[in-house]
Amino acid sequence: MKDLRATLIDILKSEVKPAVGCTEPVAVALACAKAKELLGEEVIKNRILVSPNIYKNAMCVGIPGTDRLGLKIAIAMGLIGGKSEDGLTLLEGLTENQVKESEKYMDTMPISIEPLDTKEKVVIDVRLEGENNTSRVMIKTKHDNFVFLQVNDLVLLDEVDGFAQKNEVQNIERKENIMDTITIQEIVKNVENMDLEDIKFLLDGITMNVNMAKYGLENKIGIGVGRGLKKSIEEGLLGDGIMTEAMLLTAAASDARMGGAKLPVMSSNGSGNHGLTAILPIVAYGRKYPQSDEKMAKAIAISHLVTAYVKNYTGRLSAVCGCGVAASTGASAGIAWLMDGNINHIYGAIENMIADLSGMICDGAKAGCALKLSSAASAAVQSAVIAKQGYSVPPLNGIVGTQVEESIQNLGKVSDKGMQITDAIILNVMNDMNKVK
Template structure:
């Protein structure tokens, strides 16, 4: 039986993780920082400088910033945040922009110098935005994760208390709930036994938001329309439909769709990938709402568990972790428990681990389709009593050991890969 501490922690993790965001989270985090900077300055800045860690640059370079009329890039994200100014909306702050705001945005970009540079930092998620107007200067720094304000000042005086409660600031280097307490076995036991009353609103919001953007991606052309491509032949299986819906959500999100999603591990694509296949599978196979909600808990927490060792941003494609989580969630829906889910996870990880992240962009949808396919294949192998064994590549005996290996590979082993990807993307190779 799980302790009260474990149950409370797992519940807190889900509540912290399942937050809404409109648009790819890296440009939105830039916009959020810029809106905070404008507020700290007290007026519209006439010159802006922004320094960002390489991983943020990578994830902003090719993706459309939502509500900007199709604009790309760091400068557009900065300006959009300044024009919005609604830092109180956090990762949904661009949702209020209308056509008049887009006119103001284009005008602001033409007349305001915005200087961009790479921030050399030991943290993969780190950004510092500075704004000036006349004699006044304001700075805001976000580090560690997308809404973690570690610095806010005006004319050298800290104003961080305006934006961060003191008890939150004391733990600002990480989310409050301890993710190191996650284990595969405990996650399954938690999903089996937790009272759903408190989590139900968050999980239902995840279902609503993530299915809405998936359906939008299937209705209209976005990116390379991978989701539509997967359904073009008509006679498709439940698994094909699950892959297609997940890919379609990313098609739309990466191409500037203004629908919000429920994120996971600070990522909209990971939120879509972990949840949508489970939702589609449950709906198509006639599962009850309670069965679906408990399966989503498994998929969500297993995704977070894998990502805890990897870190927020790296050269390792986060959709792989989420696709593995989705496969485990479907396995749970069909009655699988620790033995089957552990083998599903290990099998799926062995198939696609090492897939690189080369930034947020339309091809993420295709990677998501393949990640979900790996999750399903891992489950099919487990159902058939087939498995990859310890010593097969990075697979080690014991599911927790294999998860640790993936974390080590992504966090430490792929550091130089990450640097080279960024050099190539910036034309410095």
């Protein structure tokens, strides 16, 4: 077994980060804040271009600190009070006056937002003009990954490799991606051999995400899925077990986050909702069957890394709900490991997840995500529990292959290639309803 611990720890540190607000509009706000800093003066004209998946995910979601929804207010907040040094938590630092000023800016100043004609999942291109200067900022691939910075004619950073003309030959040395070759067993065995000190930061995600869930349970925010489940348990309509606890925590946290609660969550693979789904079902299991800090940290590490493995094939943003097909699969693997650590049990949990929620669509980040996260959390527990009893989907059953890695790759083919037209139609339907032209 290869010793890949250092590489996997680096992935965890890169992909598991605190975030305030839905990641897509926050990423746009981050790019706007950076562009404003480079401009160094008041903005007279702006033009913001984003990939269709960013456009879709940011259209209807609540923004922390305001009751406004969507990209325009996020852009205004980034321009008015955002500090790029704060990364994906930049909206947390805005004062009440800055939020009010941002709302006024949104109402009185023209804000130009256009979807790009690109198949790239994460692309943000912000162009600002002032009285004396211009600036341009690009984020690509990851939500906080700056690839281009320009002030007037001075290019400060240029790591763009995907904006070349279609017919232009590009000789780009591709960095090796360990997720292309690693196996699920290698992920699990390497995590088992990690030192707690190296992954102790993952425990911060429990605190953050549970606090968000508490906020959703204690306040009328979002749809109120978490509060509805809690009341149903209290009235005896639902049983008080691991599955309902996982549903309740994950849904309540999503209620609060999608409703714009100004609290950080620990994200996973560029998504706060992924972080909620990857962590909170494991927390629910830990509440029923208490675990040591080391066991919890390792289970959550497995969850984040399996999530990353699935996302490597489905794409960072896609037509399918990443919480339903990726983060919940990671959570199910983490719960299965906590139960007994048997690799076949973990395989079974993953196969069951792929057979279950593989068709859940993503129609953007919004209040309704709480329902999807509730279903994802329930399925994560169910798949692990059934696999524990020795029951899992057999090979060659639908898209389930002969090995777990093949099953995940098949899921990726369906998601990334098979559902491109679905993604376009989802965006068109949302545009028509919201009269976005």
